[in-house]
Amino acid sequence: MATDKTATVWTRATGTPRKLGLLMLAGDKVRFSYEDDAGDLPGISVAHDVPRVIGHPQEWTVTEKNPLPPMFQALIPPRTASQALPNLQRQLLLHVLEARNEARGGDIDWKMLLLAGRNGIGHLDVFQDDSTAQAFYERDPSVRIAPISFNDNPLWEHAYRAVSGMSEAVSLDKIIETAGIRPSVGGAMPKLLLPILPPNGVPPVEALVKIQGEHQYPGILHMEQAGYQVFERLGEAVPRRWFSEGADGKGPAVLATERFDRRGGLPVPMESLFSIMYVGTNGGLQDRWSVEGSKAPNFELVGDIVSNKAKFMADRSAAAKSFYRRIVANLLIGNSDMHLENFGFLGRHGSARLSPVYDPAPTAGYRSLRCVSVTAFGGMPTAKEGIAYDFGDKVVELAAAFGVQRRKALDVIDECLAVTADYEDLIRGTGVQSAIADDLMASVWGVRHRVEQTAREARPLHVVAGREIPEEATEAVLYARQMARIGPAWREEGVTPDAKRGMVRFYSPDDMAPTEFERRVEIMRRPEAYAAARDALIQRFAETNEKGFVAWEKTGRLPIEEPGRVRGRGLEFER
DSSP: OOOOEEEEEEEOTTSSOEEEEEEEEETTEEEEEEOTTOTTSOOSSTTOOHHHHTTSOEEEEOOSSOSSOHHHHTTSOOOOSOTTSOOHHHHHHHHHHHHTTOOOSSOHHHHHHHHHOSSOSSSOEEESSHHHHHHHHHSOGGGSOOOEESTTOHHHHHHHHHHTTOOOHHHHHHHHHHHOSOOOOOSSSOEEEEEEEOSTTOOOEEEEEEEOOSSSSTTHHHHHHHHHHHHHHHTOOOOOEEEEOOTTSOSOOEEEEEOSSEETTEEOOEEEHHHHHHHHTTTOOOOSSOOTTOOOSBHHHHHHIIIIIOTTBSOHHHHHHHHHHHHHHHHHHTOOOOOGGGSEEESOTTTBEEOOOOOOOOOTTSGGGOSSOSSBOTTOOTTSSSOOTTHHHHHHHHHHHTTOOHHHHHHHHHHHHHHTTTHHHHHHTTTOOHHHHHHHHHHHHHHHHHHHHHHHHHSOTTEETTEEOOGGGHHHHHHHTTOSEEEEOOOOTTOOGGGGTTOEEEEOOTTSOHHHHHHHHHHHHSHHHHHHHHHHHHHHHHHHOHHHHHHHHHTTSOOOOOTTOOOOSOEEEOO
């Protein structure tokens, strides 16, 4: 007869280590009970309003897909179907268990959870019992892992051998000796969580380090850099990162990203979208990506949750627009691996926010992920090769699920098209194999063609105020149409109204980097584009600020005086 298994769950998110509750595995049920005094602590899920669920044990059914709830399963290295792609963390933990003669039996995953289920992504720490937890927190900090040098570290070579099917006991021992017994991080790419010393004198940081194996998606870490660059252009939050191939460029490819679930040395609650949806459906949602024959999950369902039902969030509207923008951008860079664990949220119930972008890897160039998106939308089989004829229409229509108006959706699409205009150059500039780049760009250009066609038909760039404009001015028109706010210019001290007759001032989106705004301004100032950009700005003024535009028209398009108003960032165009 199987014996019930128990573990204690602690957190130090508030500074002082405290017990959150008790985790129990009993037969085919997993239960978690909060401590009576845990009401001021972040929960095991951001979906939990902890004071309301204290006294009400949370229960889920054990399934093959989810033997534990996702927030705990994420701390255990996944099994891999292919021996050609051995999971690094699982190798390391099995090696430790074997050395302790504990690797036998059918409860290996539970043993791994108790062995290494702490200091993982997020704030949850799992222990065998409270005394083990207290001993862990009381341990002298001096015996904890010291930051390791990022450049030319022999650890990367040992890890490379382990994930390339060349592992031997000495390599695994060396990794454990340097990196310690660390928690798992999910995903296909081998990862380690450890403190590093970045190059160029950057202070030590807690990092997530990916190591490229011999057989695992050649060049993927190089191309992930290009993916991050696209999201930086969009103004989306991305982590700091460092890339290395050794001093001679012949070492293992290694990509380190700074952990954004740590602040001031303390953990910040972080949870994947899948985990949140699993909890919200009481375990009803079992799949991390769309499964043929099933209606869930899909991005329409995600949009409804983020924009309407996510009461755990501080600003659902901003998060929903950002989420939609990330989907569009991922489609345009060929990141087909958009499953629900590749989107995350930071913070606790009531104040959570969308996490920075992570894993923006262009995967559509690899045979196993040669599709548009593993998570479907628009009723299309997006996890298969090929692009539907109405794909662009479906991308625009998806915005409604996120509460984004059609006009704003077109703005998002225009912006994503603009920042990916040179994407092929970015990809080929990484040095990735030509065949992989060719396959990736074949998919990307198919997506881009459909999306661009829909956007142009919905709002042609070559027509402004009813007249044709030259091709060289279309980029300036695109940027003019993406300005966040437009209004009449006001008088300035020492400048007569006549000298500023009919001017308008426009503002960039709040999340746009100043350097990107300045770049766009220079494009709109080019002689061949100025007139078209000016007309497009005035047209957008009429569309987005009707009251201000009417007042401006009534005064003969003279400036409107607004004493004491703070100007903000903008540029004036003369009528």
